[in-house]
Amino acid sequence: MEAADLERAINQVAAKLAPGATGASDLRRLSGGASQETWSILANTPSGDVPLILRRRPDSPTGSGNAVPLATEAALIRAAAARGAPVPTVPYVFQEADGVGEAYVMGKVEGETLGSRIVRNEAFAAIRPKLAAQCGAVLAQIHAIPLEGLPEVAHSSALVELEKYEAVYRGCGAERPIIEAALVHLKRHAPALERQTLVHGDFRNGNLMIHPEDGLRAVLDWELAHLGDPAEDLGWICVNSWRFGNHAKPVGGFGDYSQLLDAYEAAGGTPIALERVKYWQMLGSMKWGIMCMTMYLSFANGADPSVERAMIGRRTSETEIDLITLLEAVA
Amino acid sequence: MIEQPTALELVDAVIGFIETRAAPQLKDRDVFLARVAVNALLTLRREIEHGAAAEASATARLQDLMGEEGDFASLNTALCQAIREGTIDITAPALLAHMRASIIDQVQIDQPNYSGLKAALAGG
Structure with a gap:
């Protein structure tokens, strides 16, 4: 769909976008992932x-088959807002008859999402020490969202995730001893799913709108949300790949485990053992390593011949060096 | 092998062309992709310099670990199978030492500035 046609279709329902709106203008493409378009x-x-901000499914989407429908994403964001979690407003979810495609609009939130800037820039120096606690408190809110009334989303657990990613890894035909060892360790120590909550699924530095004065202003990118182990979200934000060079601060490159866990508990979250968070962190490193391999495969099979897709295959080794450090720590 | 130019000189010539001639004429996403292209060539450069030595050390470690002769690919396949089937203990110090040394060499080629490399080197 051309941008002009899209803007015309949005104009037909402009009144739904904001109180008193008589039109919509200045549609501009911000980014285009394989599975998601973002427009202002x-x-x-x-x-x-x-x-x-308009989030829209491309006319011929490729990529992540795990993504929830956009209407589900919008419903989850609204459910999180009802619980007090910082998320963008969602004024309108487009209907089929609108001719816009699968899409919704959300309020624009001021701040920064680029992890490297959040971890390094002077502008964030004052707020950085508070971010891990904010993340803990907000995760407690997300995990307290009542499951009744939520749209249907996938169920998962450590063993389900392992099975899924092992199949992807085997399908790549790669033979990597560290991935093999991580799979053995993670299967052997998989925690039972004692308590199932809504899990954001991609809660990490990079998907969080951070303001230099207020800190965490909005949790974005809900497309991988599912029901599962709440510790999954706490482990994912500690994966070294999202610390942007600041290895010494396990939480997103800006905070410590204790800040995250203490704030989670103080905000009403059911206490989670550090060991369980570290288990999910290791699973997360392995998962990201395998995801890098699959992105490389889209280069190898010709689906996306860009040099960027080729080079991302050389990032799996980053996750392996993190995995060996984690494996040595528990050996 | 012919050394006028060497493989490294050819790689450097292409990096120089991208950085000084091509990249300044690009815009938007192509600017980013030109940077990725240079990174790919730098990785290739490091692999030309250090790849063979890294594989030779890995093969020697694998022969000790597996107690058999063979080339890197067949021994690595055998190791992966042994890990999968549980015939080698994943907490065994000799296995961990092999995997650590191999991945340090690999990340030094792939992403030498990665923070996890510094952490792994600091950890012994």
Whole structure:
């Protein structure tokens, strides 16, 4: 769908985007993942323009088959908002008759999502020490979202994740001893699913809108949400791949385990043992390593011939060096 | 092998062309992709310099670990199978030492600035 046609279709329902809106303008493409498009647009109201973000499924989506439908994503964001978690507003989910495709609009939130800037830039120096605790508190809110009334999402557990990613790894035809050893260790120590909650599924530095003064302003990218072990979210944000060079700060490159866990508990989260978080961190490193392999495969099979897809295959070794450090620590 | 130019000189010539001639004329995503292309060539450069030595050390360690002769590929396949089937203990110091040495060499080729490499080197 061309941008002009898309803007025309959005204009037909402009009144739904913001109170008093009479039109929509300045549609601009921000990024285009294989499974998701992001656009900026202005809703024109008598009191001024309201900046909004449009999330839309491409006309021929490729990529992650794990993504929830966008209407589900919107419903989850609204459920998180009802629980008090910082998320963007979702003024409107497009209907089929609107001719916009599978899409919704959300309010624009000011801040930064680029992990390297959040970890390094001077502008975030004052807020950085508070971010891990904010993440812990917000995860407690997300994990307290009542499951009744939520749209259908996948169920998962450590063993389900391992089975899924082992199959992907075997399908790549790779033979990597560290991945093999991590699979053995993770299967042997897989925690039982004692308590099932909504899991964000991609809660990490990079998907969090961080403001230099207020810190965590919005949790973004809900497309991998599912029901599962709440410790999965706490482990994922500690994966070294999201520390952007600041290895000494396990939580997102900005905080410590104790800050994350203490704030989680203080905000009403059921206490989670550090060992369980570290288990999910190891599973997360392995998962990211295998995801890098599959992105390389899209180069190898010709689906995406870019040099970027080729080179990402050389990032699996990063996760393996993290895995060997973690494996040695528990040996 | 012919050494006028060497493989490394050819790689350096292409890196120089991308950085000084091509990249300044690009815009948007192609600027990013040119940077990735240079990184790919730098990885290739490191692999030309250190790849053969890394594989030779890995093969020697694998022969000790598995107690058999063979080339890197067949011994590595045998090791993966042994780990999978549980015939080698994943906490065995000799196995961990082999995997650690191999991945340090690999990351030094792939991403020498990665923080996990520094952490692994600091950890002994």
